[in-house]
Amino acid sequence: MGQKAKRKKRQAKKSGWKLFRIVITGGLVFAAGLVLYCWSLSSQIEKRFSGRRWSIPSKVFSDITVLYPGQTINRELFLSKLYRLGYRKVSHKPKQKGEFCASGSGMALFLHDFEVPSQKQEGFPVQINFSQNFITVIERLNTGEPVPVLELEPEEIMSFFSPEREKRQLVSIKHVPRHLIDAIIAVEDNRFYLHHGFDPEGILRALYTNLRHLALRQGGSTITQQLAKNYFLTPERTLSRKLKELLISIDIEIMYTKNEILEIYLNEIYLGQKGSVSINGVGEASNFYFSKPVSELSLAESALIAGLIRAPNYYSPYGDKKRCQERRNLVLRTMYKQGWISDQELQTASAKPVTVSGFMVYANKAPYFIDYLADQLKAFYPPETLSSLGLSLYTTLDTQVQAAAEKALANGLSRLERSYLRLRRSEPEKRLQGSLIVMQPNTGYILAMVGGRNYNQSQFNRITQSRRQPGSAFKPFVFLGALDSFTPASFLSNAPKSYVVDGKIWEPQNYEPDLEERVTIRKALAKSLNLATVDLAMQVGLDRIVSTAKTFQFSTPVKPYPSLALGACETIPLELARAYCVFAAEGVLPHPLSLKEVVDEKGQVLERRHMTIKRVTSPAKAFIMSSMLRSVVTEGTARSLLDRGVTFPMAGKTGTTNDYKDAWFVGYTPDILALVWVGFDNGDSIHLTGAQAALPIWAELMNAIPEYISGQWFKAPPGVVKRIVCSESGQIAVPDVCPETREEFFLAENAPKDYCSVHPPMNILERIMKEMQDVIN
Amino acid sequence: MIIELVIIGCATSSVPAPPSPPPLPPPSAPSMPDTAVIPEPDERPGPRAVASLQMTEQGRELLERNKVDDAIRVLERAVSLNPGNGQNYYYLAEAWLLKRNIKQAEEFNDLAGTYLEGDQTWMVKVEEQRKRIQKSSLAPQ
Numbered sequence: 001m002g003q004k005a006k007r008k009k010r011q012a013k014k015s016g017w018k019l020f021r022i023v024i025t026g027g028l029v030f031a032a033g034l035v036l037y038c039w040s041l042s043s044q045i046e047k048r049f050s051g052r053r054w055s056i057p058s059k060v061f062s063d064i065t066v067l068y069p070g071q072t073i074n075r076e077l078f079l080s081k082l083y084r085l086g087y088r089k090v091s092h093k094p095k096q097k098g099e100f101c102a103s104g105s106g107m108a109l110f111l112h113d114f115e116v117p118s119q120k121q122e123g124f125p126v127q128i129n130f131s132q133n134f135i136t137v138i139e140r141l142n143t144g145e146p147v148p149v150l151e152l153e154p155e156e157i158m159s160f161f162s163p164e165r166e167k168r169q170l171v172s173i174k175h176v177p178r179h180l181i182d183a184i185i186a187v188e189d190n191r192f193y194l195h196h197g198f199d200p201e202g203i204l205r206a207l208y209t210n211l212r213h214l215a216l217r218q219g220g221s222t223i224t225q226q227l228a229k230n231y232f233l234t235p236e237r238t239l240s241r242k243l244k245e246l247l248i249s250i251d252i253e254i255m256y257t258k259n260e261i262l263e264i265y266l267n268e269i270y271l272g273q274k275g276s277v278s279i280n281g282v283g284e285a286s287n288f289y290f291s292k293p294v295s296e297l298s299l300a301e302s303a304l305i306a307g308l309i310r311a312p313n314y315y316s317p318y319g320d321k322k323r324c325q326e327r328r329n330l331v332l333r334t335m336y337k338q339g340w341i342s343d344q345e346l347q348t349a350s351a352k353p354v355t356v357s358g359f360m361v362y363a364n365k366a367p368y369f370i371d372y373l374a375d376q377l378k379a380f381y382p383p384e385t386l387s388s389l390g391l392s393l394y395t396t397l398d399t400q401v402q403a404a405a406e407k408a409l410a411n412g413l414s415r416l417e418r419s420y421l422r423l424r425r426s427e428p429e430k431r432l433q434g435s436l437i438v439m440q441p442n443t444g445y446i447l448a449m450v451g452g453r454n455y456n457q458s459q460f461n462r463i464t465q466s467r468r469q470p471g472s473a474f475k476p477f478v479f480l481g482a483l484d485s486f487t488p489a490s491f492l493s494n495a496p497k498s499y500v501v502d503g504k505i506w507e508p509q510n511y512e513p514d515l516e517e518r519v520t521i522r523k524a525l526a527k528s529l530n531l532a533t534v535d536l537a538m539q540v541g542l543d544r545i546v547s548t549a550k551t552f553q554f555s556t557p558v559k560p561y562p563s564l565a566l567g568a569c570e571t572i573p574l575e576l577a578r579a580y581c582v583f584a585a586e587g588v589l590p591h592p593l594s595l596k597e598v599v600d601e602k603g604q605v606l607e608r609r610h611m612t613i614k615r616v617t618s619p620a621k622a623f624i625m626s627s628m629l630r631s632v633v634t635e636g637t638a639r640s641l642l643d644r645g646v647t648f649p650m651a652g653k654t655g656t657t658n659d660y661k662d663a664w665f666v667g668y669t670p671d672i673l674a675l676v677w678v679g680f681d682n683g684d685s686i687h688l689t690g691a692q693a694a695l696p697i698w699a700e701l702m703n704a705i706p707e708y709i710s711g712q713w714f715k716a717p718p719g720v721v722k723r724i725v726c727s728e729s730g731q732i733a734v735p736d737v738c739p740e741t742r743e744e745f746f747l748a749e750n751a752p753k754d755y756c757s758v759h760p761p762m763n764i765l766e767r768i769m770k771e772m773q774d775v776i777n
Numbered sequence: 778m779i780i781e782l783v784i785i786g787c788a789t790s791s792v793p794a795p796p797s798p799p800p801l802p803p804p805s806a807p808s809m810p811d812t813a814v815i816p817e818p819d820e821r822p823g824p825r826a827v828a829s830l831q832m833t834e835q836g837r838e839l840l841e842r843n844k845v846d847d848a849i850r851v852l853e854r855a856v857s858l859n860p861g862n863g864q865n866y867y868y869l870a871e872a873w874l875l876k877r878n879i880k881q882a883e884e885f886n887d888l889a890g891t892y893l894e895g896d897q898t899w900m901v902k903v904e905e906q907r908k909r910i911q912k913s914s915l916a917p918q
Binding site for chain 1: 823824825826827828831832846847849850851853854856857858859860861881884885887888891892894
């Protein structure tokens with residue numbers, strides 16, 4: 001070989017080595033870069049998975065519903081409640097939790113399990129029989145054993161969502177039934193336990209299946225890749241994103257066990273839509289589609305959920321049930337082919353119809369109440385906390401009462417606008433407004449709150465935020481202040497009178513002319529006579545009235561002017577309702593309670609609130625006030641209640657302000673109290689009294705919630721005595737002499753002691769003359 | 778009878794002086810019993826009262842097991858069902874005493890006394906409870 005050729009060979013060998021070195025170096029640099037990149041990805045993965053993995057919205061729950069034999073019930077509201085609780089109607093005897101079967105005279109119901117901080121109850125089947133609107137019997141369906149008190153679980157009212165608006169119930173893989181895991185693995189990634197993040201064999205098989213059927217039957221992504229995509233990546237389909245997905249998947253497989261990966265996946269996957277809220281995770285999907293915990297899912301139900309993963313809204317059972325069933329059965333067949341289920345199981349599950357529990361789209365339930373609640377919580381639980389920590393907030397709200405209150409207010413305001421043209425306004429923000437609050441007077445529980453006509457138009461809460469003049473609704477506090485020196489039988493002047501206030505003459509008027517110049521205290525309150533009330537206030541002393549108002553913890557200023565007696569001061573409706581609770585609760589002022597417990601996602605109670613009370617007046621005075629306020633209903637300004645079906649014993653007070661700007665009615669029994677306000681936000685006159693505008697709304701509400709009406713009345717406590725008095729003198733009636741008498745209650749310490757001085761006892765001749773006259777007449 | 782007396786009296790030759798008015802009973806004696814109750818048609822315990830009693834019993838059992846907060850919650854429900862049942866307030870007072878909230882214990886004890894007035898057995902318990910509350914209020918915190 002010549003020297004030239006040798007030289008050429010040496011050069012070629014050198015170039016080859018050089019190229020080889022470049023390739024190796026390049027490869028090593030690339031590998032190093034890849035390792036560094038994977039390392040940075042792994043730290044991102046660890047950061048994401050080690051901290052809080054999801055924002056779980058906090059949920060607000062209503063109070064438990066109590067049922068008992070003998071209870072009057074609004075069956076329509078009760079049935080609505082069952083549907084909202086996720087109970088589903090079946091045509092057979094209920095076999096599973098959450099089913100019910102209704103007949104004319106009764107209902108068989110298989111209760112859900114429920115757990116609240118103070119109790120845990122496992123669901124069991126019951127029979128509830130009705131006679132018209134009474135519950136006659138509640139007994140265990142299987143044994144016939146009577147159930148004296150039945151409790152239904154609290155109802156979820158709303159959730160505090162984060163901006164992502166995802167709904168999720170976290171589940172541990174230990175509680176996920178095996179057939180659900182098998183179903184998901186069978187249809188999404190049947191080599192899940194064999195691969196290391198990505199599955200080339202799976203990709204090729206999916207490609208072959210899809211080409212063979214000319215349809216997208218299988219995806220090539222593993223469960224790990226799906227997780228990587230959902231958790232870390234945006235959904236665009238680019239090569240770089242796909243490569244990143246691959247690397248993240250490999251990292252995840254290195255860092256976590258198969259079960260850990262699966263658990264995260266089961267809690268992450270998107271499985272449907274409820275209005276604007278997405279359903280994520282099998283825990284929430286189980287509740288959304290079947291109203292049951294994931295651990296109770298059957299094989300067919302599990303296959304249905306597994307089938308949704310590919311396209312939840314396309315295969316949703318709330319959409320096309322036939323398509324959903326076909327998809328479910330495909331999943332079942334796939335499970336069978338892969339050996340997860342037997343032929344028998346396949347046949348049985350495939351034959352089952354698709355039945356779901358139904359759902360209600362998130363509507364704004366009790367929005368004013370929720371705002372009030374959130375306002376109380378914000379110091380300790382700001383919005384970011386509420387939307388991410390998955391707290392459970394148990395409240396005092398009764399959803400049936402809330403529904404009845406909203407309906408009564410809406411109907412009442414519409415009725416007023418239809419009947420009185422002058423009340424109509426074209427601009428929505430200027431329309432006639434109203435508000436309503438319902439409380440249990442002894443506990444202070446807020447059962448319902450409606451802060452306005454339409455929350456979407458105005459979130460201003462007219463129960464907790466507005467300050468309006470109570471008008472005559474303030475008078476009971478004037479009369480209460482007088483009870484040490486006056487009695488219901490004491491007389492007041494109802495004659496026109498002038499008063500000098502700050503150098504100006506003030507001449508109060510009655511709403512309606514009343515010719516009696518002298519009236520009893522009971523009558524003055526029953527008929528809401530302004531002249532007599534001011535006379536009383538001036539005799540008692542305005543400072544005394546201010547002092548009485550302070551004991552009721554009104555936060556708004558109360559000034560000692562004569563017009564105070566007529567309610568010319570501002571009050572917050574919630575505080576007014578709370579103050580009236582004193583009369584219904586034996587003289588005790590309750591703290592208004594809306595929140596009962598705050599529980600974290602592990603079930604630990606973070607906070608409890610109980611009823612708190614403070615005595616502000618004696619039981620005897622409270623009873624006397626209730627007795628007088630009962631006269632408002634039987635003989636006074638609220639007597640139209642009787643025509644509206646309110647025939648049970650109750651007490652109340654109408655309220656009308658100057659120029660008819662505010663109309664009020666506050667009414668109560670020993671069991672329940674409700675306050676209604678009607679007016680315009682801008683202070684325009686409604687030209688209607690409390691009896692005309694607010695009272696009918698109160699009546700409609702009470703007629704809709706018979707379960708709260710026991711028909712009981714207050715028992716006179718120690719310190720109250722009853723006397724028969726002369727209507728003319730107010731003193732003890734002389735038997736057979738005083739022409740007109742009545743029974744009256746008194747505080748024992750200031751009950752009348754003397755006989756009537758207007759009608760003294762007759763001598764024998766006078767009695768003879770009287771008897772002869774009676775015979776002639 | 779008065780008319781007969783008149784006729785007899787007229788038959789006599791002299792008209793006797795009219796007798797003085799018959800004495801009235803002392804006005805301090807009540808004309809009606811002091812235990813004033815508005816006569817309502819049915820005084821038997823209604824269904825709400827019966828249901829409330831069930832819960833009172835549950836509350837009592839929870840207190841015995843020292844589950845104080847759970848007991849309070851159940852007793853509050855019992856109060857909602859039947860505010861007139863004094864036993865609920867008695868047990869609520871017990872619960873608040875266990876929680877060392879003397880003020881609330883006093884308030885509920887006071888209410889128990891109001892509602893259980895007339896029931897000798899329970900009034901003894903209420904009085905004994907009042908003494909325990911007073912003793913607790915004096916004990917160092």
